[in-house]
Amino acid sequence: MELIDILTKDQIILNLKGTNQDDVINELVDKLAENNLTSDPVSFKKAIYKRENEISTAVGYGVAIPHAKSKSVTKPTILMGRTLHGVDYGGQHTNLIFMIAAPENASDEHLSLLSKLSTFLMSETFRAKLLVATSVDDVVNAIEDHDIPEDTESADKPDSGKYIIGITACMTGIAHTYMAAESLKEAAAKRGMKVKIQTNGANGPENQLTASDVRNADAIIVAHDVAVDTESLQGKRFVDVPVKKAISQADQLIDKALSYDIRDSSANIDISDEEEPEKKSGINFYKHIMSGVSYMIPFVVVGGIFIALSFMFGIDAANPESDQYNVFAEFFSQVGGEAAFALMVPILAGFIGFSIASKQGLAPAMIGGMIATIGGSGFLGGMIAGFVGGFSAKYIGRAFKGVPKAFQGLISVLLVPLLSTFIVGAFMFFILNTPMSLLNVFLENWLTGLTGVNAAILGALLAGMMASDMGGPINKTASAFGLAMFAANIFEPSAALMVGGMVPPLGIALATTIFKNRFTLQETEAGKASYVLGASFITEGAIPFAAADPLRIIPANIVGAAIGGAACMALDISLKAPHGGIFVIPIASSAPLLYIGCILLGSVVTCIMIGFLKKPLSEEARKKAKAMDSII
Template structure:
């Protein structure tokens, strides 16, 4: 059976009438129904959209390949549609759409033919023939001619001596898996490199990598949207990316993979996959801390909101001995304070340990975090516990790496966690807890005693740091301090920090409304979304504007945020939920209206500064949209 037996002339639409993605999909499904290839077009269309919602099937090069398996399909089929003017498909300009329909029980031969088309479409010459074809016969002939030889020509390329291996795997294993493999093969062939790609397609793994392939490889690329077994690489570093990136940026991925230099003996023991080269320090403390903080934040948010709801019933409503007692208040207090808050520090420590030593570091670090929580060293103690446990587990595991495989399971389950827990537990109990708990008491007393100008200075500093790099390291440093104070039940810094995160996008949005002539039409349109982003405490909404005009936007952001943060702490406003924006203020702030006023104050200052600093644009420059084009 040949590909043209599946993509027949009566399954080709050379001039699609649809003008957008939805109408084109309807048109292609109608053709499938018209040719009696599906008995339930609604069910098949639902399967197509399920796949599109997972990840768009627009693959670049002006091509989209919507595809699905469905019991409503009678036999494997390809419906081709072409639109010369092009449509927006998944955010990409698209001219060629191939709808692949496969029954749930499709044979291996059929699935292989379907995937074959995907590799053909990687050829620029083949796509050009389809675009200029004036009849269905010309399309069929182009497919037949491409079927004769679809291997990249390497005869005129000097052998570079490099060997690339990899794995590709998409969700359905029909199209993107093979396109990614083909793109990598073409990129390697242009450089005279040998390459072998294992495709985890609908038929299962094909062209499977052997131990010898991996041993002899100079670079490894894994492009996948579903889980693949990377243990076969035995600790060698590899590029790990989504399938679409391999289709569109194969050259860059090969360069990146070669930079890892896995032939160097020193790199053989790296156990992580990396999408980008690590910093040369190798320790990367910032990455480990942020890993722990990212897992901790949901516990902090949920705990804070539940405690705030509990207080709405009365300050002592959760206490069964109080006259204010309410069973729902006790419920929210127990779930938020006794459960979520109790897990904050162990989770922080646990995922710092996990970031360092993978699964072997999780249990010792969580136990160390719990010891920190019990012993009063809190957030800072939890960070130390995560690092001590993580590095203990990492180095103990390496020390026993040469033990026979028969005992490796016992070592990873028993010996490594036991010894590393002993180390971190002793360190926290005998060395760290006492001085760290005293430091925490000092900080709590100092912050509690801050009033007036001193509180305003701290609020300005924290909010200004939040606005300075909008999600960068300065922002994260301020956030970490706020979380430490939050864990110690000091909630005023959290309020100032959220002001600092909300002011930049809201201030910019106001500026695009009140000073429209300072912005391009694209910027003015994007400013509307910044209202929502700012209200939701998503500071990153300000980044495109700051990147386009940093010398004016960033100072305006910092000054506005600092003024709002200073007012917030000077008024002793607290916030018992360190995230959530406008949605948590009514229930989590002790003075919600004053708090919203502080946010608006800072936003107005930012808006006015932008209006003063930015010069009006001519109508011509506003229409060009140069400023936003440079960052989008």
């Protein structure tokens, strides 16, 4: 049974009228009764709320999947509701609600449907298609594109008898985590291998590996850009790579993992004693920084938005001695500036240390980060404190490996954190804080003094770097600079960086609309989703187009982003929330309309360049490309 067989057109509501969780549940249950799919809507609604009271079915990413069994349900059914304004569902802002109804005597069929539907909804492109759908036919087409029956060729392959397991975790825990997992699953399935991948997503680990999984595994792959707890892997050797490698090189990684022969107990090694080539090449350094940044970002976003809300009451409204004083302004200022912002650097340092030395590195690195905040060395000082604290804890821990196990607990909770904290504390207090604080003051004064052409050049550089490799090292270098300035209360670079992240998908989306004859039919369809992705500051919407035609798309992205970023900084526009796209601009930007104008300017430039650089495709070539895509 396919999803489209039980989610029919008359079970889709594109414009839910409800403004809260109860309203939308009522609308969907009413639709269920209207279609004669339940004989007792009241009892089914009770079953839905019983499930919600156990744990909310809001799964994140703007999606909720309420589900229940009831004897009043006549057959397994899915209903879909969409609300563009969004509702608070289980404490999460939600736009898409899928209700699954199953008869009471069904053999957990609704759970299998839930699993399948959840897999679909992990795709940002799929969710975006549902959000931009203008008719129920658009929804049906989006589901049909994803609801492809399993490949009979791979199903006929003999069981290889091999079992591969893995863990995937990206910086945000949204797109690449699940893309990597799906890539590994598909590659393993083609070989007739059994596979289980744990995804460490934004809502925590899913499909968690068990001790039995690890014991029975023939190969293990860990693909991550942030710290992952590998203690559960029982010391077995595993392939350790960044997430993107799992997406693009799944077959090669499986070959490498199988070559380790971890079923042979003599081949098992202490993974802390042997580093993979990827680690030695410096990717590990990048991973530690990204781990710290990923944990810091929520503090940055919350702090910036709360400070922006405080300023809405007046520049001095948070000061009790000012005539503008407002108690709510003081509340927002205290939560955002005195709490969230104060924790940014210690959190950054702490989780860099955690990435290096696991739990033992957290305390010394975080304390070092707080010393960086107190001593004025700021974001850069916090990064260094994270590395000093983390590596101190790691090597002190190794030095005491030979101590009898009876004393290991005392060493891990007392000796290691005590000695490593002394090392990082002394380093920060006596050596680093003074010169780093002077450097920060110089940098802040220089940036504050930038005006006109100089500011425009910096804005163009930052935004262009942001658009150049869309998540790669150049992009992250620009992001790190912006976060450093953000921590120093300089918010103009953040505005330029967000322009650089939003322009590529928006410019490409415009190009697929205006210059349709330059793209295949599938690319034109994907361009619609890029509008939503770009507006949400999800640069990944541009990646498929850049991968397909890098020599034309990437230069257009960089030039458009650079022009938008230059205009943004030349106009002295600031942004007090470095993430969130269109959703934070109205409250976090110093000039929302001008800022949106800069984004549109860059997007139009990218669009025009793409139209000029790409040659038109014949109608026959477009149809042929669509046919090839359907075969693949």
